[in-house]
Amino acid sequence: MSPVRAPYYTPREVSRHCSISDLWVSYLGRVYDLTPLATEHRGDILLKPIIESAGKDISHWFNEKTGDIKTYIDPQTGCLTPYTPQGRFLHVPPAFPSSDWDTDLGRPWWRDPSYEVGILSSKTRFIRIINTLTSQEQTLEVCSEETVWEILARYLPYNAHAASYTWKYCGAPLRMELTLEENGVQDEDEELEELRMDADAFTCSLHLYYNDDLTEL
Template sequence: MKKDSQESRPRFFTPNEVSSHNTASDIWVSFLGHVYDLSKLVEEHSGDVLLKPIIDVAGLDISHWFDPRTHDIRHYIDPVTHCLLPYTPNGRFIHISPPYPSSDFANDYGIPWWKDEKYKIGVLSKKVRFIRILNVLTLQDQIVEVCSEENMNEILDRYLKYNQHAASYTWKYNGEVLDMNKTLEENGIKDDDTDFDRLKMRDDSYLQSVMLYYNDDLTEA
């Protein structure tokens, strides 16, 4: 199964994937729709007390720290000094200047980490969904969490941890071969989450199934 080039496409992540990177040595966060790997930042500033607010939010979404219009740190008017100060609800952190002039603060760090593209690793999915993948040859049945924005090739990549030979299969839904360059929705596999919520049904019992047929299976039509 040949894949078209996807170099221009971002990588999509689920909130669960972000939340699994929640230690000081492996720290991801998300904000304003993107995912950032801050492990190198933490490593570079090891021992700095200003890392604590960042480590405290490892694996979480911190969009509330930022102004969506400017993509910069939010600011507020201090009620005592009437000065415009950065909004740091968890305490001052790396690349945030102190509220008052200080000779201890070096402002020659260049780009602040929240604007530095080197830490950005992908896009946070706006909607995740679950899909059942059934291997007709082995009868392996797997429920996989995917991003609604992902095409079938990207979903295949997720499935590789369950079957390293997944690319050697033809992927079908309702007997029709799927276009691997299209999303589930574009392939006619509707997301029924809203209906399940309305009917108070357990959606994992009624998930749509993608069927995998091994390309060398002589029983396949």
């Protein structure tokens, strides 16, 4: 099995964490659990834009090169000012000097790696997994960057003994440490879209063949 690495998440998975008690966001390709931040600052009006963005991608808040909040020149003051069209939020300084602003707040939340929980997939795809022993079939949305081992982990809720099967595509065993693309399982979504064909009708299928070994992960 391949070494443990940061998990990949689909945008759909991130979107399920959309409440103040379970608050995830994604930005600049990473996924963050801001629930502890929301708990610590519960009741703070500056938390509102973050709560409203729960479960969403907020990359548009940040400068891709610096990783910091986007800025602009305020036409009234001529000063460089944080660009926050959805409203000022936690750790963003006010536009004008203020006595209640703590200039020694430390590292802003968007720079704090402790909130990071994984990587946002740049492209997801749907696959069908067919158990040839039971004829059961499941359709999963997976990340294109995931190895077959990681896809197997997604499938475990449907079959706790998934590691006891040989995984095959078109009759050929899959190398579990490689991605689907690396195994020759091509993602044809873009091509099908160009041909104006329904990608859901052409979802690729992986077949599981039982090895007579009740392995559980």
